[in-house]
């Protein structure tokens with residue numbers, strides 16, 4: 414795909430509209446998004462993208478901005494209060510004001526951190542997301558959820574702070590390790606199960622090809638997934654209701670991530686979480702066998718995990734209590750009433766939860 418797809422987000426419920434661009438060689442769009450009011454630009458990027466971060470900084474300096482690059486650790490190690498404080502220090506030392514702009518480059522961990530730093534610096538400055546993983550393109554960089562982890566749980570500190578624009582340059586995916594590429598497919602498959610089953614058909618038509626950026630459907634899978642997210646967050650930015658469906662598979666997924674001290678990739682944990690949610694939906698009498706079984710086959714076909722340690726159930730149950738969908742002591746899960754029919758299951762019987770985990774635990 415050489416042309417650029419533009420997906421509009423927001424513009425309702427008081428939020429500023431912005432666009433997600435999907436294509437190649439999109440960085441020329443950055444200057445226009447940053448605009449003329451900004452004097453300084455901070456490029457926040459992970460270690461793995463040191464060259465990209467520096468090239469961007471140099472390019473922005475050539476365009477006349479006072480550009481700084483802030484390098485942060487790779488992956489979840491970036492989503493900590495300490496790393497956020499390091500970024501605040503760099504912004505303070507460069508004299509970053511309210512008209513200046515942050516550019517968050519990298520995977521979802523980097524864009525979550527960059528967005529959080531933008532949300533908190535001077536109570537909010539503009540930021541632009543340049544996602545470089547499948548997962549960040551289809552999910553993390555879109556929709557304005559920003560945040561960091563704490564020892565007590567995943568994304569427990571954060572803010573809704575949408576970017577001013579999102580540039581998904583598909584060329585970035587060529588350098589992504591295959592495990593990280595496949596991890597992103599978990600969120601793509603999530604979009605398929607909750608809203609757009611054509612995504613599932615495209616992946617099932619050649620699961621091996623879906624594992625690489627050279628696959629025939631890469632651009633379509635990314636665009637379709639972004640459209641699912643765009644529609645949801647445009648009508649419910651702050652998760653008053655509908656947006657909870659994007660949390661499909663995340664209740665258990667986040668509990669696993671915390672249990673693994675954030676060493677598992679998010680997509681891998683969400684994959685196990687979706688398997689669990691499918692079994693929970695089936696056992697709760699909501700989900701038909703064919704759709705529940707389809708979770709196992711498609712996740713396994715692209716190489717995502719289905720199982721986690723059975724003996725960890727008590728800890729996972731404890732971790733799930735701080736899930737943001739919980740209300741008081743009530744656990745709440747997103748399950749399916751059928752294909753593309755997500756709904757909330759409140760306070761399931763503990764025996765049903767354990768039975769569902771019995772299918773997942775090994």
Ligand SMILES: NC(=O)c1ccc[n+]([C@@H]2O[C@H](COP(=O)([O-])OP(=O)(O)OC[C@H]3O[C@@H](n4cnc5c(N)ncnc54)[C@H](O)[C@@H]3O)[C@@H](O)[C@H]2O)c1
Nearest residue numbers: 459461487488520521522545546548552553558588589679
């Ligand atoms: N805000 C949201 O709505 C939202 C949605 C989904 C996920 N997330 C968050 O996103 C994070 C996961 O994101 P992820 O899967 O992108 O992982 P990640 O950000 O941890 O990136 C994975 C690894 O790939 C490296 N990397 C990134 N781009 C690369 C490239 N083009 N080439 C080579 N290496 C590259 C990173 O440095 C990192 O080491 C989690 O923290 C999750 O909670 C947030």
Ligand SMILES: O=C(O)C(=O)C[C@@H](O)[C@H](O)[C@H](O)COP(=O)(O)O
Nearest residue numbers: 552556558567568656659660663737
């Ligand atoms: O955008 C959303 O809303 C989501 O739930 C998307 C998820 O894929 C994402 O992992 C999100 O960060 C989870 O949010 P949280 O509120 O459960 O921390």
Ligand SMILES: [Zn+2]
Nearest residue numbers: 552600679683
């Ligand atoms: Zn997610």
